[in-house]
Amino acid sequence: MGSVPMHQYHPPMRTPLALKNDESRDTWLFWLTATVILFAGLGLRDPWPADEPRFALVARQMVESGQWLFPMRGDELYPDKPPLFMWLQAAFYAVTGNLRIAFLLPSLLASLGTLWLVRDLGRRLWSAQAGHYAAWALLLALQFTWQSKRAQIDPTVTFFITLSVYSLLRHLLRGPDWRFWSLGWFAAGLGVITKGVGVVALLVLLPAAWAQWRGWSGIATMRSAKFWLGPVALLLPLALWLLPMLLAVNASDDPALRAYADNILLKQTAKRYADPWHHHQPAWYFIQVALTQWLPTVAVLPWMLRPWRDALRARDARILLPLAWVLLVIVFFSLSSGKREVYIMPALPMLCLAMGPYLHDVLAKAWPRRIAFGLALALSALLAIAGAMVVWGEPGFERTLEEARGVAHGADPLGAMLLAIGAFGLAAVAWLRARRGVAALVWVLAGLWVGVSLIGYPLLNDASSARGLMQATGARIGPDAELGLVGWKEQNLLMADRPAKTFGFLRPFDEQLRDARAWQAQAPATRWLQVEATALDDCIDRSRAINLGISNRREWWLVPAAAMCASGQPQVR
Template structure:
């Protein structure tokens, strides 16, 4: 049975505005805090060419996100809200992109519903709040593919669509690098092979004006930073692209089927119609209708590309989401087959059962398991309500949608309510996920001669809230492998010998570490001339104040 996909304007506006709920929440470790701190440091230093992390060069990623977030913090001041505001605007640009693509490819109603679906897909919604570079590159890849498809489907529009596609590809390149060219290029070639009617438009994508625009946008920063750091291009392309993709050097491996699990989970509540649509697109090709296969080819191509990689993070597959959500909306318009409707109801029942179990378990688990140490009573009560409520919202939507004449409305509403629970829950769980309280405590007490160290870890929110870089990072490399190779920063890294050498000649040393490392740290300090004057707990972390015995 065919169903309507018309989405009420109020519901769409509410879905798009959801990230405002979490805009000022404390920064989460790790990515959220890092991609707020690097722009903060850029705005503070006035150096718009060389990004820095904890006062050291950080050249793993291109600068577009840093520029936009630094500009926001320059105008509005350094805060969580000003750090996240550009990501909200970028996400809105993504909603506009899938709206436009769906509108001209299918209908205005389809495009509007696809914007709502994208805005409420679980992983997409989370990443409007948790800062990573995968959201900006996904949005620019969406616009690149939408404009390229427009040029291929309507060659008479290629005179503007082709240069525009190159321009958005340039912005994608400045967001995360080579995938902004490689993935759309492979996709366009594949479509031209499969659909002869698209070949004329595909040839027109080889636009001299577009290529000039691309180079004009991308080349200046790369040239400027290469002059500053002669090893930059090798680090950026060879290490951060080819070695990260082809080798396990960076320790982000996962099974080959990793994204086969991430994609369905991240698409909730749109999972079932998206999977049905992908299956329909795999049927024998209709040379006259390229739309479904083109969208499916992008989704599957992104998933396969990153599945082959030796570096896998859940967020890498985000570029597939807008296209998958458009497929889901089209599938709902055509009607779910009976087996898929049953599957969706069953999935909803599982989530409802999980919500009930989660609510009961919170009261039955032993004290050592729940609540987490460092969580206030108010936060515990909030999490006990919001966690099960999130699952219940998704479960209820999945259960009710197959019986509705407007399933897209039901799924959008369920996804939006689940997103509201998510953002409120993240705020309640901030003491467990953010280092804000610890950093502010040190900031309040530390004098100019005091230092802040981290032991066995590095917490990216510390400089953001503390207002100063972490002075020494003990037993951790992580994102600092580039800086650690530079002799100029050798003193910023340490080991147990530095701990045993405490106390310093002047001032106290505050050391932040994970709770489970406290016994080893105490033993190490006891072997030297220093003593631990106090311990304080902040969520998952412990703060030691080290001074002379």
């Protein structure tokens, strides 16, 4: 293994007891801060679009139906993603019985796990200080914390990919350790059945093989019969899912199940990468994402280039492997024309790991502290000014927000929240000053995340989750009525106050509406339809329907049977 570069900061000699006390204090401070930031607001909101209601709905249906093998969205199969993330949500829901808590737990626990892996690997490869700084760099990165507090798949797949790279590096840089070698491949398999991209973790083997070929020291061998333990371990989680699923498909005459298997195995993997049908972005898109969404961590990159260069010149594989892997991941996803910012999120933990051994020295310099202080000051001032403009400024903004988002209480409470967070940040900046600019930035970001979670979640929840829309619908039709949904979104079905009838999700709106009319006609006195505005046709008398307003940027109508024309067919114009 290559040695740590000579210019790396070496702390002054201290007694073992003092070092142990400092490390214990730093550990408790970090985990307390991480837990408060990530778990703030848990239980204060329901799933919000775009993806959260979909996964939560599938998970709830698994528990309620007892059918976990084939994910269902309403009355249709959901083939867009492998099931592991939804299984985790369903398991937490079955244990807690509280969907508001269960739907976020996989992301939150996975994010804590990712932080632990980065911290532990930094400690093992360099020092406790290196792991400590690497974990802080990851926690403060905007994309990591933002996604960690959302119930999307990406924090969970990031954990499995990080676990895979962590385990492979334990073998390659601290080994040989064939148990961790096998765990690395197994975790990559778990990543595959989470989102399909878990195999990108194995790209770390390419720079390892190159370094061995070039004669770098400190890299454990991969030339052994035990190498094949890895591919076998990779196949195990795939087999645990695919074998029961494919056996069930082959034993069934249902064409929908065969279509599900074809979709999940082909369209949503190889075809989605090679010939994507949405999210088209230019080749440099991920560079833009890294330079913005990985702030403030990437702000220190200019000071990392020299120590990284020196480490690579010294043939330090501890820097080569994670850095090369980060670049390979970015290149891999850049080669596809379909791109979303979350695709490269799994690369962020290893970038922070490579920064860890040098961050103490970098942050001791004046300019990085000044930049951190400037970011803290600018963010605090921006939040305070924005909040003041909302509260005391142009009322047209409030009307726009209420019309577009359906916020029940207007924008003033949100403005007051921004003003309060900004004022808190300005107070922290004034207290800590430029000399402690990094600490000021930590306080400002922590105040932002905690403030938005504890204040913003309750304010925005009814409008963002469709809870307010569905409560209004339930109040209008009464407790004994039946409800059918046309042109619905997942949050409508999830937040309905009663079992709701659906007529397909991906089917064309006119086909949904046709079947909904037939269903309503069977019991016209007690059956109502909630219809998205673009699904209304000329057979519906809007003067007899009820306009429910805007929710999630869509207009919704409540249609009784009396609002349907007698023929049940749209009029010809």
